[in-house]
Amino acid sequence: PDPSDQSGRTAPDGDRDDSKSQRPDEQLLTGDTATEVKEAALEKYPGATIQRVETDSDGVYEAHLTTADGKRVTVEVGKDFAVSGEETGPR
16 A cells, blocks of 8 residues: 555555544544544443544444453444444454
């Protein structure tokens, strides 16, 4: 991959950058929307570290995080900022 590529899909050393969107059809969230999604995810997983928050190709938001005990989780958040689902494992 081109190290100047700002999509974030891979870092220059070839490792994935979890702070960037991994798919071209999903966009990082900013502002109040990002804050609301982070708050919803952290309410479900207190003490977790948020890697990124973004739109989801299915029309909801996603918070990608690492739980306090080291598990990788994707928390799905609806437009009402309520947690609507989750997936575990790398993503």
